[in-house]
Structure formats: structure tokens, C-alpha cells
Amino acid sequence: MNDAYVKQNTQNNIATIEFFHPEQNSLPGNILSLLAQTITEAGNSPEVKVIILKSGCDRTFCAGASFKELININDAETGKVFFSGFANVINAMRKCPKFIIGRIQGKTVGGGVGIAAATDYCMATKFAAIKLSELNVGIGPFVVSPAIERKIGVSAMSQIAIDANNFYDAEWARSKGLFANVYESIEEMDAAVEAFALxxxxxxxxxxxxMKKIFWKGTNDWDSLLAERAAISGRLVLSDFTKKTLEKFK
Incomplete structure (x- = not known):
């Protein structure tokens, strides 16, 4: 049974976009496509002034790419299309003419860190540890690293990309600029997010x-850049190392 969804609710000129997948909010291609489309539509709506981006459930914001789809990639073109899913979401967020507030309730991994980094202002709970785990399976955070690097710098991004086994806590992420504020509970965070959006x-x-144009200055080449990065990941996912590693997850 697949209860995955992307849904939008607009009230008081605030569009709340929520995504969910039963496997710790990991994101398969169809959900990524729907998420990019929903962000674009909300950004173009005259009724919407601000967007809140969140995920369902209490524990994990996003576990990154769908391993089920990752395991089944058998050619470079399919790989590129798969990894382009996160590229399309990040580019939709980049081009969106409205501020996007991130609401990060729990742990986030891989592509989920990229999505958090692509928000314009991000709030989190103390449970929102982050990890870039891609190197563990023989690839790297190629698609999401421009968004992460833009927010926290090359040094911090490379640190977590190389140290692929470990989570870095929410306070570390706040100190590097990924999170603007960290709260003790989901309830405190939600109250702050709502008040800030209003x-x-x-x-x-x-x-x-x-202001958003200024914040994203210098990223006009990201349509092509992130496509190139997706092709790198699509090639590496076919390597013997990665195939053998992914077999362990079957």
C-alpha cells in the first residue's frame, strides 16, 4: 500500500505544501515531480504571498532518495532522470517568486538536506540532525551540493559529505547557517513558523x-549545472562498487 502524497493548503495568503512517503519520507521520482510542480504552481498563484514547506509524520523530515528506485537503475539515462528529480525540486524552489520557509521536524538525509538548504528561511527542532550519506553507497551529493554549499559554505558542506557515516546535530546546522532557529519541540517550532509566515x-x-532575486544571484546556470550533476550520479550508480553496496539493501 502506497500512501505517499504531496498536498497543498492555502490560508491567509500562506501556501503550506506537505510531502509524505511511508518509508521515512524518502522521495521517489513521481513524488519529486509532483513536489516541483506544486511549488511552481504555488509560486505563480496571486493568492499566495509566502510558502511553508514541510513533510508528514513526526520523526523524519526526509530520508533522501528512494532506495527501491535506486536499486533498480540499470542504465545511465534512467539514472540521470532519477537524480534529476531532486534537481527539479531545487530549481523550482530557486525560481519560485515567493519566500519559502522550511519546517524541519526531524532527521534529514541526502537529498532532504538539499531541499532544506534550498528554502529561503529554515526552522527546525533539536531533533533535526543532518547527514550526507551518498558516499557510503559509492556516489556523492552532486545534485544537492550546490544548494548546500550556497547556504553553509564549501568547508562545512565538504565536511559532512566526506564524513558520510555520521549525523551532525541541529545546533551544528544552525551554527553553519542552514537553520535560522532551533526549537525544543515540534509545537514550539510550528507556532514560530506560523507567526513568522503571517x-x-x-x-x-x-x-x-x-530580495529573493538577490539572494539567489549567481545561480542562473543551475538548470544545466544540476542536470550535469545528475548525469554524474546516474553514471556512478551503475559502478560495480555501488551495485554491490546496493545489493546489501535488498
């Missing part, structure tokens, strides 16, 4: 749009 709605939408 406050942003009182600002001039044109000013926020122009």
Missing part, C-alpha cells in the same frame, strides 16, 4: 520578490 505576509510582495 508576519511576512504583511510585507510588500514586490520587495520580497526583488
Amino acid at each position: 508576519h511576512l505576509c504583511t510585507y510588500n510582495p514586490e520587495a520580497m520578490l526583488e
